[in-house]
Amino acid sequence: MSAIITSADQILHDAEAGRVDSRTAAGSVPSSFEWLFVITGGLAFFLPLVWWIGEDELLANERIHWYFWASALISSPHVYSTYVRQYRKTREGKISWWLGLPAYLGMVIALVGISWAGYYVEVITAVNVWQSFHYLRQTYGVGCLYGGQKILDATDRRIRWWAYHLCFPYLILGRWDMLYDAWGGKSYELIPVNVDDMLLRWLGLVAIGGIYLQLVLEARSLLKNGRAYRPTGLVCFIVFLGVHWYGFTVLSHYQRGFFTVTIFHALQYLALVWVVERKHYIDRGFKVLELVPNFFGFALFWLVLYGLGYGWEQKVTVALSHWWLMASSILLAAISAHHYTVDSFLWRRSVGR
Numbered sequence: 547m548s549a550i551i552t553s554a555d556q557i558l559h560d561a562e563a564g565r566v567d568s569r570t571a572a573g574s575v576p577s578s579f580e581w582l583f584v585i586t587g588g589l590a591f592f593l594p595l596v597w598w599i600g601e602d603e604l605l606a607n608e609r610i611h612w613y614f615w616a617s618a619l620i621s622s623p624h625v626y627s628t629y630v631r632q633y634r635k636t637r638e639g640k641i642s643w644w645l646g647l648p649a650y651l652g653m654v655i656a657l658v659g660i661s662w663a664g665y666y667v668e669v670i671t672a673v674n675v676w677q678s679f680h681y682l683r684q685t686y687g688v689g690c691l692y693g694g695q696k697i698l699d700a701t702d703r704r705i706r707w708w709a710y711h712l713c714f715p716y717l718i719l720g721r722w723d724m725l726y727d728a729w730g731g732k733s734y735e736l737i738p739v740n741v742d743d744m745l746l747r748w749l750g751l752v753a754i755g756g757i758y759l760q761l762v763l764e765a766r767s768l769l770k771n772g773r774a775y776r777p778t779g780l781v782c783f784i785v786f787l788g789v790h791w792y793g794f795t796v797l798s799h800y801q802r803g804f805f806t807v808t809i810f811h812a813l814q815y816l817a818l819v820w821v822v823e824r825k826h827y828i829d830r831g832f833k834v835l836e837l838v839p840n841f842f843g844f845a846l847f848w849l850v851l852y853g854l855g856y857g858w859e860q861k862v863t864v865a866l867s868h869w870w871l872m873a874s875s876i877l878l879a880a881i882s883a884h885h886y887t888v889d890s891f892l893w894r895r896s897v898g899r
Contacts, residue, residue: 576692576778579817579821580692580817580821583813583814583816583817584688584692584814584817584818584821585688585692585778585781585782585785586781586785587785587789587809587810587811587813587814587817588809588810588813588814588817589785589789589806589810592806592809592810592813593806596802596805596806596809597802599612599802600802601798601799601800601801601802604801604802604804604805605801612805616805616808616809620808620809620812620813621808621812623812623816624811624812624813624815624816624819625881625885627815627816627819627820627823628815628819628885628888628889628892629888630819630823631819631822631823631892632645632646632888632892634823634826635892635897640896640897640898641891641892641897645887645888645891649884649887649888650880650881650884653880653883653884653887654876654877654880657669657876657879657880657883658876661872661876666875666876667733667735667736667737668737670735670736670875670879671736671737673879673882673883673886674736675718675722676883676886677882677886678717678718678721678722678794679714679718680886680889681790681807681811682710682713682714682717682718682786682790684811684814684815685710685782685785685786685789685790685814686707686710686711686786687893688782688786688814688818689706689710689779689782689783689786690703690706692778692779692782693706693778693779693780693782693783694776694779695767695770695771695774695775695776695779696771696774697767697770697771697774698767702763702766702767705759705760705762705763705766706760706763706779708756708759709756709757709759709760709763709783710756710760710783710786711756712752712753712755712756712759713752713753713756713757713786713787715749715752715753716746716749716750716752716753717753717790717791717794717795718794719739719741719745719746719749720741720746720749720794720795721793721794721795722738722739722741723738723739723740723741723746724794724795724796724797724800725738725739726738726739726740726741727797728797728800735875757787760780760783763779764777764779764780767779789806789807789810790807792806792807793806793807793808793810794807
């Protein structure tokens with residue numbers, strides 16, 4: 547179920563295009579809520595807990611099924627928040643209704659066919675590679691949204707794009723190489739990849755080039771803006787690099803890194819949707835209770851995911867274990883792929899706030 551997690555693949559593209567570089571989602575200066583949960587993804591609250599639980603306990607899953615509960619309690623609200631925004635944008639005519647239930651059912655049918663053909667594990671591996679890219683793109687989008695300056699030109703935005711994206715190959719391939727080492731080269735639900743060490747070193751140098759470009763961007767911004775310069779964009783880049791380097795490449799903290807990236811991504815996305823959607827509904831004069839969108843719908847969505855995920859974790863009964871395992875895997879994987887696909891449309895500049 548961890549694959550449910552993703553990022554807004556083209557999050558607030560109007561920020562990347564320079565339409566809102568001088569302001570954030572809620573105003574000219576990020577609020578305390580945005581600092582704690584959007585920019586830093588709630589790290590101050592959950593990272594000490596993840597470290598306290600420890601690597602051995604997370605790996606053993608003896609007292610609590612950590613993977614299941616983290617996904618159910620953290621991932622499902624963030625995925626549901628995507629559908630809340632999707633519902634509003636579909637109703638406004640900004641995105642097609644085909645991206646809703648028809649697209650999801652199409653993905654379920656496609657996965658059934660892929661499973662029948664014997665390529666399910668390969669496709670799920672590809673979906674999880676997409677997941678890694680999706681995580682990274684979300685933090686890039688947040689960097690675009692909150693990294694604005696009073697004076698920020700097209701060259702600055704291109705530098706920012708390259709600064710982030712030059713780090714992507716090392717982080718994505720580093721994650722799969724780390725999985726290969728952590729699993730001893732064995733495949734479980736995914737196929738790990740033993741990436742050549744020399745290639746990783748070269749990609750590490752490319753990533754260092756990205757870091758250098760971010761520093762160049764900050765120097766340019768400081769020179770052009772003087773006292774009006776804001777270091778928020780630098781903080782966003784540091785968080786992006788630090789969280790994903792820790793979660794994707796540090797073998798000794800493989801379990802803790804996994805949970806750190808998982809929870810960070812989900813909380814950041816959920817908080818950003820909350821900021822954007824809440825402002826929309828407040829501007830329309832809605833009352834406080836009406837800011838919680840379709841609570842019954844969320845409860846139903848959570849219960850369905852709970853049933854599928856619990857069956858997947860416990861393997862239900864011996865008689866049904868194989869079929870239930872495959873059914874729940876397909877339905878959950880389809881939610882992951884659907885979530886990623888919807889996000890790639892939902893945050894485009896043409897869709898707006």
